[in-house]
Amino acid sequence: MIHILVADDDPHLRELLNHYLQAEGYVVYEADDGVEASALLEVEQIHIAILDVMMPNKDGFQLCKEIRQDYDFPILLLTAKDQLVDKEKGYSVGTDDYLTKPFEPKELLFRIKALLRRYQMVNTEKIKLGSIVIDRKSYEVHCNEQLFILPMKEFELLSQLASYPDRIFSREDLIQLIWGSDFAGDDRTVDVHIKRLRERFSQRTDDFVIKTVRGVGYKLEVIQK
Known part of the structure; x- marks a missing residue:
């Protein structure tokens, strides 16, 4: 089973994503800030991370950069901003994709599946x-x-x-x-x-x-x- 880390300080959004992701058969781990997400990465096996940019304690950019140093799985950044400079920063620290809030949950699911295919998570060996x-x-x-x-x-x-x-x-x-x-x-x-x-x-x-x-x-x- 694919394990997804959802890090966002909005509990309503986490609940929404949890609902849709579990319905697709994914296992979801939730974190309400970057520090909690980092702790989860130490003890849980994660295959893809969905990170909000604007989180307390450790933001999505910092967490993305940290993940890229120690792990090799796809990262998708969520943000309320739609400015080119923010997207540029996101890609510079290692994100694979970028989605601006508000978004349709189905679009997020499409992007997740595309990222998993890109990282060849369908190996049957x-x-x-x-x-x-x-x-x-x-x-x-x-x-x-x-x-x-x-x-x-x-x-x-x-x-x-x-x-x-x-x-x-x-x-x-x-x-x-x-x-x-x-x-x-x-x-x-x-x-x-x-x-x-x-x-x-x-x-x-x-x-x-x-x-x-x-x-x-x-x-x-x-x-x-």
Whole structure:
């Protein structure tokens, strides 16, 4: 299932969007400002974000820029303004689309579906590692028949390693594949995400291990039983 983050300080608009999005089968996470949205991103797997520009504490421009540094999913900005300078700023910080209030909910749905197609969220591939199933269509992991949701970058990293068991990936390879060539951070980001994956699965399964190849990078090994 596709998870959508809706960040807007107008509770009536959030309620309206929640109604239409849930009717389309999406899972909706709501935030009433940019700070709450940032906190949700740390703990929930998000596939697309709808952000209001004018939010308290952290506005949509700031949040958009932050998302672009750490995540790779489509962003749509909402604003009551229809000035070219605001749209220019929105695109400069990384938004994929821009919708001016008021708008028809159906138009928003059309744009969401177009963005998801652009980001190829319709991948049907499933990866199996013993009792673990990694579903690249729904972005879900089933571990010992229990549903397990990962933050997006962790999911993408696990999927990449699991797609090629025993293949060694350098940190630079993984940065390019998961974060993209324009990523501004360093390769320690990979180490942090690998550590999190190990901690999440070490007590849940022994079907695989992620091994460090000293001086090179990482590889995933499937445990034969």
